[in-house]
Amino acid sequence: MDPNSILLSPQTRTCSHLAEPCMEGERSPSPQELGRDSPFPWNQVPSSSLADPTWFGNEHVQAKRARVETIIRGMCLSPGPPVPGNARARASLCCLEKARERKRKQSLPMQQGTLKPGPARAGGNRKRGPWVREQLHLLKQQLRHLQAHILQAAEPRDAAQGPGGADKGKGPLSVKQTNGCGSSPWAMDGGHHQGSSKDLSRAEKHRVSEPRFLPSGAQALLEVLRKELTGAVSQAVDSVLQKMLLDPPGHLAQLCRSFQGLVPEGKGEPSPPGGGVYKGPFALAALPRGVQPEAGVPLGNLPLAKPPDSPRYPISPRVISKSYEGPPANRPLTMPSHVQENQILSHLLGPGPNGHWSGGPPQDSSSQSHPSSESAPRPWGASKLRPSVLSQQQCPLPFTSTRLESLPLLPSVKMEQGGLQALSEALPFSSEGLNPGHLKKAKLMFFFTRYPSSNLLKAYFPDVQFNRCITSQMIKWFSNFREFYYIQMEKYARQAISDGVTNPKMLVVLRDSELFRALNMHYNKGNDFEVPDCFLEIASLTLQEFFRAVSAGKDSDPSWKKPIYKIISKLDSDIPEILKSSSYSQ
DNA sequence: GAAGGTCCTG
DNA sequence: CAGGACCTTC
Numbered sequence A: 001m002d003p004n005s006i007l008l009s010p011q012t013r014t015c016s017h018l019a020e021p022c023m024e025g026e027r028s029p030s031p032q033e034l035g036r037d038s039p040f041p042w043n044q045v046p047s048s049s050l051a052d053p054t055w056f057g058n059e060h061v062q063a064k065r066a067r068v069e070t071i072i073r074g075m076c077l078s079p080g081p082p083v084p085g086n087a088r089a090r091a092s093l094c095c096l097e098k099a100r101e102r103k104r105k106q107s108l109p110m111q112q113g114t115l116k117p118g119p120a121r122a123g124g125n126r127k128r129g130p131w132v133r134e135q136l137h138l139l140k141q142q143l144r145h146l147q148a149h150i151l152q153a154a155e156p157r158d159a160a161q162g163p164g165g166a167d168k169g170k171g172p173l174s175v176k177q178t179n180g181c182g183s184s185p186w187a188m189d190g191g192h193h194q195g196s197s198k199d200l201s202r203a204e205k206h207r208v209s210e211p212r213f214l215p216s217g218a219q220a221l222l223e224v225l226r227k228e229l230t231g232a233v234s235q236a237v238d239s240v241l242q243k244m245l246l247d248p249p250g251h252l253a254q255l256c257r258s259f260q261g262l263v264p265e266g267k268g269e270p271s272p273p274g275g276g277v278y279k280g281p282f283a284l285a286a287l288p289r290g291v292q293p294e295a296g297v298p299l300g301n302l303p304l305a306k307p308p309d310s311p312r313y314p315i316s317p318r319v320i321s322k323s324y325e326g327p328p329a330n331r332p333l334t335m336p337s338h339v340q341e342n343q344i345l346s347h348l349l350g351p352g353p354n355g356h357w358s359g360g361p362p363q364d365s366s367s368q369s370h371p372s373s374e375s376a377p378r379p380w381g382a383s384k385l386r387p388s389v390l391s392q393q394q395c396p397l398p399f400t401s402t403r404l405e406s407l408p409l410l411p412s413v414k415m416e417q418g419g420l421q422a423l424s425e426a427l428p429f430s431s432e433g434l435n436p437g438h439l440k441k442a443k444l445m446f447f448f449t450r451y452p453s454s455n456l457l458k459a460y461f462p463d464v465q466f467n468r469c470i471t472s473q474m475i476k477w478f479s480n481f482r483e484f485y486y487i488q489m490e491k492y493a494r495q496a497i498s499d500g501v502t503n504p505k506m507l508v509v510l511r512d513s514e515l516f517r518a519l520n521m522h523y524n525k526g527n528d529f530e531v532p533d534c535f536l537e538i539a540s541l542t543l544q545e546f547f548r549a550v551s552a553g554k555d556s557d558p559s560w561k562k563p564i565y566k567i568i569s570k571l572d573s574d575i576p577e578i579l580k581s582s583s584y585s586q
Numbered sequence B: 001g002a003a004g005g006t007c008c009t010g
Numbered sequence C: 001c002a003g004g005a006c007c008t009t010c
Helices: A003-019 A047-051 A053-076 A084-107 A120-153 A156-161 A172-183 A187-213 A216-246 A251-260 A281-286 A337-349 A387-394 A396-401 A404-409 A411-426 A436-446 A454-460 A468-498 A514-523 A533-551 A562-569
Strands: none
Touching: A436 A454, A436 A468, A436 A514, A454 A468, A468 A514, A468 A533, A468 A562, A514 A533, A533 A562
């Protein structure tokens, strides 16, 4: 029996659908992306899931749970050292980048504008991190102590009103707070301090009302304690702040990370009912030894590119050939988690069901679309993301909810708030050029777009101040990404040919294929992002195109790749808004 | 001529 | 990944 004949017929439609941009995509393409219709209407997929009340409810409960857990974690977390592996990776990346920066600076000293201080900073950073943590830890302890005293002196009545109080920074302001957090590495401070100021005002009220209920001795004690506390706190805050001021950028972010305590693993995230599993008969059969393709299952708990065993074939030919089950709409369940997240956000945010996909690079979306995209509080959607993905959204939680217990006592912090905010705006985070975080984010974006326009880039790197140099550097990045991508494709296409594959449609890139692992290793080292299915589809298509070209002998033509490039350049998908968040750049 | 691509090299 | 040469497009 010829497997080809069996497997191919159903997919011809989708493949042609792939090759020629279809008309169903209604996202209005902007002028510069003429012809960039996405053949995969990802933006339409999740609505079906949203429509499913079961799924929605389940998500909601999960999210609540995750949030509570986060809060609890934040509360009992002792500021421990970050996961060594991550730290090391980050550090080495950092060093590499720094060395490169230095090199770059030598060659074009004028272009980069204000740049990082210098290499000395890495060491200092590492030394100071623990110091700051220690200080803050001590501070926290002191606060607990003092507060205990005060509470003793005062009445239990106060305790009842205290932390348990339900207000958690809701109301109109909270949107702004989260927004800050979403779009700026400093946001955690914004959130923090805004939270505290809120509580401060509450504290002030308490202050006014309290003494009336206290015996005079207790009042005196209270006053003394207050003064002591205020002094100590403002001193400590001052010193911490000073350290930070002297510190290189990134410190706060680092601090943030250490506070948030590097949530160990994604929670067992609920996949949508039936989600994440290729339902296609062939697809299931395709999997070696029942290894389910974790398509659509959030990566939180699954090592994506490390299947127990890898097939001998680079691109599991034959077996997989039939993963095109039909138009994407027919298999909504393979929708990537972040896409869900995004949809959910859009849904929650109201304006337009699919309105938040960056349907093409808007002229100035960097300023325009933020408020709605990241700004929204992600009460539960956030729980769908991995820690690393989330780093930012989780930042504020430990602070705002870590208890307000210490907050009512901090009038002086209020003073610092403005300073810190100014600081956050002044510090080079947004003007420093590109850092390893940006690179990483760019790589993730590559999963969605191979040929981003500079406008798109600007929109998705709001924390980068673009100039000609930065722009071309980033464009160069994508050029390099493509280069690697196409090289891999060609390599595996040739290998498939030499392996005797005759039908290009047999070539489908699945998550357990070697090719996928190579790509994932390159663009998603660390596996902290779930490679979207759309990328797999594009990769499969690219592979097939290379296969066709090579097997047709077109590679004798020096520019034989160009038609392929052209095809691929039309297949960019929309990038989830979530990637706009600068949390990816940290 | 600027912008953006590819190819090649290190 | 960056730099540079070279090409194409607008």
